[in-house]
Amino acid sequence: MSDLKDQGTAINLLSCAKTFAGGVQALEPLDLEIAGGETVVLLGPSGCGKTTTLRIIAGLEEPDPGGRVMFGDDDVTRLPIEKRKIGMVFQSYALFPNMTVRENIAYGLMVRRMPKPDIDRRVGEMLEMMHIGDLEFRRIDQLSGGQCQRVALARAIAVQPRVLLLDEPLTALDAILRTRLRVEIDQLLRRLGITAVYVTHDQGEAMSLGDRIVVMSRGRVEQIGTPRDIYYKPNNDFVAEFIGTINRLRGIARGDHVEVAGASLPWSANRSGGEVEILFRPENVTISNLKSAHLKGNVVTSFFQGDRTKLILDGLGERQVIIETTDRVEFIAGQEIGFRIDPDSMIILNT
């Protein structure tokens, strides 16, 4: 299937904003460069502008005057979706209910007036690639959610689009299926080498699929970076809170240490003293004996999760602190425990 391999078309958004009728600005001017073959995930809560951005790339929405959408060297801003040669996958699958699986996959090829033998060959390839050969002549209402999404992917890819746009494709599926299809989609995108833009509100999906993640909120880009960047070096409060679980403690910096919750933490950053905010993730702590602990707290609840135990602690400030441990020890509510924070993993935000 080497003919499926595509070099990938670069996408370039130049100050694309979107104001809807009634004056609501869904998207502030956005500049985004997506390299050919790259998978970029637009991540954010509902109403953050991620779907609007995707629809602008698709050609389903036009950016406000001044905005431009480039596919490689082509300015496609004024081109409607049907002329943009894109593939699109929808949250609701959007399969044609009056057609069989085969007819759905063949639809784009038929519309392009491809000769029948070529359509047959191409549909065969798609059925094989998505492992849905035995569903070929099924009606759409005879498919499960996972099967529907495979057909939708096959239909979008069959036309060899320049870019593949996925609008929350896994949201309607149950958890197990979501994880499995996530792996399949990842492998598919790598194999095709196609430029893909993937919209989701699920950070797990974003982390595992994206070469880069664009974190958005309220029509603004909060941070663009690799999953590692976003997770380890969040730009601001919003990103830190939105991606993963994070604890925050207020403290006062004094020379080489910070005073937090009546205790002292090592402080390597060469910053001026004063009030600071320390952020750390649940997995970057180790439980230690009370004497050598950085911080101490009381167990409110413990959740045994098999590979690890999640502990909710209080007594460390206004907010409860969440930590995780792989120790095979049982914790009881009310117990006082001490823990150390890996100093390299601490995130210090400018406040």
Place this chain on the structure above:
Amino acid sequence: MDRHEYRNLVILVLPTGIFCVAFFLLPMARLVLIGASGERGIAAYLDIVTTPRHFESLIATLVLSITVTATALVVATISGLFLERNRFKGRGVLISMLTFPLAFPGVVIGFMVIMLAGRQGLIGIVSKALTGDKIVFAYSMAGLFVGYMYFSIPRVILTIMAAAEKMNPALEEAARSLGAPQWRIILDVILPALKPGLIASGAICFATSMGAFGTAFTLATNIDVLPMTIYTEFTLNANIAGAATLSIVLGLITWAALYIARNLSGSNVAAAG
């Protein structure tokens, strides 16, 4: 089902059963018998084909009903889709005006057609002023057509609007993303989605047009649609057997149309009216 449940069921169905037998089955059976009571017996049912006046009236009614149904479907589907997809000032008023005719009796509709295209009608006055020729078509098939369209359109518009509201907008976007031009989307996405509604409202239009009497009675001075023929046979010619056979045939055609529509659309046709 045990005997107790069975007895309860019978009691529950009884009122409907009595009503059905008293007001539908008995008169229908009587009608069938009356139709066959003439000197030629059951063969009288063939008269509708052999008597030229009856046969012509049957064909005219069928042609009129089919034309009205087809035209109403086209016109109302376009307007129904437009009304469902666009929000503009006065939309609510427009929809209630378009569905208004549902509340009118056929006589009033006939009267309105005369006001429009009758001898003193608006079209006549305007055309006379413009060309010197007075255009009058209220008392012909064209007049009936206009009147029937008037009360058929609201039935289709309401059904189409309901069906269009339920359509998944992502389907059209998906078709567009695959490169489909507008006419293909209409053919491959919109019409299939509207199909049950089109069949259902089409059947209702057809059945109503076949049986409409009030409008025809007001307008039809020299046209014979089936209900008019039945009326004439019954009251003027006292041909009770003939009127009965025509009634049974009219009923069968209408019932068959509704039955086929119900099977094709798989949904509740009656609920669409």
